[in-house]
Amino acid sequence: xxxxxxxxxxxxxxxxxxxxxxxxxxxxxxxxxxxxxxxxxxxxxxxxxxxxxxxxxxxxxxxxxxxxxxxxxxxxxxxxxxxxxxxxxxxxxxxxxxxxxxxx
Amino acid sequence: xxxxxxxxxxxxxxxxxxxxxxxxxxxxxxxxxxxxxxxxxxxxxxxxxxxxxxxxxxxxxxxxxxxxxxxxxxxxxxxxxxxxxxxxxxxxxxxxxxxxxxxx
DNA sequence: AATAAAGTTGGATGGATGTCCAACCATCCA
DNA sequence: TGGATGGTTGGACATCCATCCAACTTTATT
Numbered sequence: 001x002x003x004x005x006x007x008x009x010x011x012x013x014x015x016x017x018x019x020x021x022x023x024x025x026x027x028x029x030x031x032x033x034x035x036x037x038x039x040x041x042x043x044x045x046x047x048x049x050x051x052x053x054x055x056x057x058x059x060x061x062x063x064x065x066x067x068x069x070x071x072x073x074x075x076x077x078x079x080x081x082x083x084x085x086x087x088x089x090x091x092x093x094x095x096x097x098x099x100x101x102x103x104x
Numbered sequence: 105x106x107x108x109x110x111x112x113x114x115x116x117x118x119x120x121x122x123x124x125x126x127x128x129x130x131x132x133x134x135x136x137x138x139x140x141x142x143x144x145x146x147x148x149x150x151x152x153x154x155x156x157x158x159x160x161x162x163x164x165x166x167x168x169x170x171x172x173x174x175x176x177x178x179x180x181x182x183x184x185x186x187x188x189x190x191x192x193x194x195x196x197x198x199x200x201x202x203x204x205x206x207x208x
Numbered sequence: 209a210a211t212a213a214a215g216t217t218g219g220a221t222g223g224a225t226g227t228c229c230a231a232c233c234a235t236c237c238a
Numbered sequence: 239t240g241g242a243t244g245g246t247t248g249g250a251c252a253t254c255c256a257t258c259c260a261a262c263t264t265t266a267t268t
Contacts, residue, residue, distance in 0.1 A: 014205045015128045022123035023256075043214065052258050057215055059256090076214045076265040093201035101118045101195040127226080147244060156228055161246060163226090180235040180244050 004064070004071045009086040012067030017091070020066035021098060025051060026059045031102040033069060033080055041077035068095075108168070108175045113190040116171030121195070124170035125202060129155060130163045135206040137173060137184055145181035172199075 020026060032045040046056045060080065063069045067086065072079045087095045125131060136149040150160045164184065167173045171190065176183045191199045 014202075015126055015131055018122050018131075019126035022119055022126045024119045025256085027119055027122075041214085051256090053215070054217080054259080055257055057217090061216090062255095078215075091201060091205040093197055094205055097195060097197035097201050098118075101198055129226085145244085155226095157245070158229080158247080159227055161244095165246090166225095180233095182245075 004073065006064060006070055007067045009067070009083075009090060012086065012090055014091060016066045017068060017087075017094070020062050020068055023059070023062075025049065025055075026063060027102050029056070029059055030063065030068065030082075031099070033082060034099050034102075038081070039079055041074070042080045043077055045080070108177065110168060110174055111171045113171070113187075113194060116190065116194055118195060120170045121172060121191075121198070124166050124172055127163070127166075129153065129159075130167060131206055133160070133163055134167065134172065134186075135203070137186060138203050138206075140184075142185070143183055145178070146184045147181055149184070 021030070028049065029045065032048075033042075036045055042060065046053070049056055051059075060069070060071065060078075064071050064080075067083060069080050070083050072081070082095065084095060125134070132153065133149065136152075137146075140149060146164065150157070153160055155163075164173070164175070164182075168175050168184075171187060173184050174187050176185070186199065188199060
């Protein structure tokens, strides 16, 4: 796989975003992504997660296909970033509120 | 059934709230509740919903058990209100962002 | 070239979920 | 008292989902 598919910004749905955020593991992962240094590979992020790597990969895909994250292939690792601009345009204030709520 | 159970404010979880909001029908219902006059019975709210009444009842329960709504029994009908204060204390800014996003 | 590392994919499985239907419970009204 | 009304409950059913495992692909290292 060379290219990774992402939904266009205007196809991101509220229900889809909510579903992606309805799992504790994905909320945890999203928190890690938000904390990460820019360009930090996702293998670093998943270190404290007690889940099989294929399960983590599955969660990454759900987040990406919901429009929450953008995945960039860099060698044999991937860099994952939040789609902050797209999300804030489509659902203003939602992502910051979620990120603030994750560490409660 | 005389009394209806509600989760205490500090037991409302982010994942639980997100899950309750991950269904299009529930998002629609939540939008109707937010628009409703105060004290308006929920039978009015469900008029435009093309779902069996037991299904709507099921969605009401999911919203309530997630901590999003408070249900008050009034005779043979129920009045449903958003738990705005509890939610804003626990997840500041989340509910307004969701409500603003529903009508997009 | 051979091995290791980072992720993905497909299958299997147990559990949750949305929906409908039929039956039921309360309550209001004639 | 008897019927209509607003809602809930339990069952049934099809679908989806989180998780793990094994096998695979691609890239980097020695």
